[in-house]
Amino acid sequence: MASNTSICGICSLRQITKVCKYWCPGCEEGICDECKEHHKLLKATRSHEPIPISNYKSLPSFITGIQQSCIYHNEQYQQYCVEHALPICFKCINDHRKCNVTTLEKVTNNFKTSEQFLDLESRLDDLLQNFDRIEQNRNSNMTNIDERKTQLVKEIRQKRAEINKHLDNLERQIIEKLGEKECQSKECIQKVLSILKEKETMVTKCQTNFLYIKQYATDLQTFLGIKDIEKEITTNGQHIKGCCMSEEGLFVHRSFFQKSLIAIASNNKLKHKMQLDPSNGFDITLIDETTVAITDGNLGKVRH
Ligand SMILES: [Zn+2]
Ligand SMILES: [Zn+2]
Ligand SMILES: [Zn+2]
Ligand SMILES: [Zn+2]
Secondary structure, three states: OOOOOOOHHHHHHOOOEOOOOOOOOOOOEEOOOOHHHHHHOOOOOOOOOOEHHHHHHHOHHHHHHOOOOOOOOOOOOOOOEEEOOEEEEEHHHHOOOOOOOOEEEHHHOOHHOOOHHHHHHHHHHHHHHHHHHHHHHHHHHHHHHHHHHHHHHHHHHHHHHHHHHHHHHHHHHHHHHHHHHHHHHHHHHHHHHHHHHHHHHHHHHHHHHHHHHHHHOHHHHHHHHHHHHHHHOOOOOOOOEEHHHHHHOOOEEEEEOOOOOEEOOOOOOOOEEOOOOOOOEEEEEEEEEEEEEEOOOOOEEEEE
């Protein structure tokens, strides 16, 4: 077993503590610079080859822990028993008389250039190369996965942008159409309202005149004047489109939504309803009490 690896073994025997700079594998102890000089000259240790202590410390512990002298006889191993695969000292030989024993030097000499040693060295190299290859291969797989993911994410985002753009276009088109319809509808309603307003003003004027006539006119004036008012409020389809009053007081109008011609009595009861097919009709006017003319681009007459 190796002794203290930080102080000089020889000096410590002389009760001197000195840091060792070398390690002698033969003596199995550390030696200082000074002792190394003597060690090199002494006949017993002249053949030893000390190594720098840092080199010794870089050896793995299972190597530095290898016993180099016999644990039973405390003598250097010199022999090797092939049967027991054990190093032995000269004193151990008695226990291995029947074994094939050779010198330790014979089995250890040139071992570092032996086939067994070189084979292990190349197997270690091969293993590391294989690990390296596998590592490179797997790393390249990881990179491929990353690239593929990035590509797919990019494609998904592109698709999404296209869909968004398409939806934006659809939205814009629908809103534009809606705006057009809104304008058209409002314009139509506005026209109807302004016509109604005109008529309302006219009827209000008629009513005022009627009241004055009622209060202040003679019977003859009333009889003749009232005809003027009646003429005034009979539209004859000249202004308001699609409706008129009959002599009997029927309100006749064309219903755009029901696609029909409708006549309503003065008591608000439905008098007549006639489907207008295929045209919705545009304007109507009374020819007489039993005939209504309807325009829709093609002139036609409808009796009721
Ligand atoms: Zn020393
Ligand atoms: Zn030595
Ligand atoms: Zn022994
Ligand atoms: Zn043996």
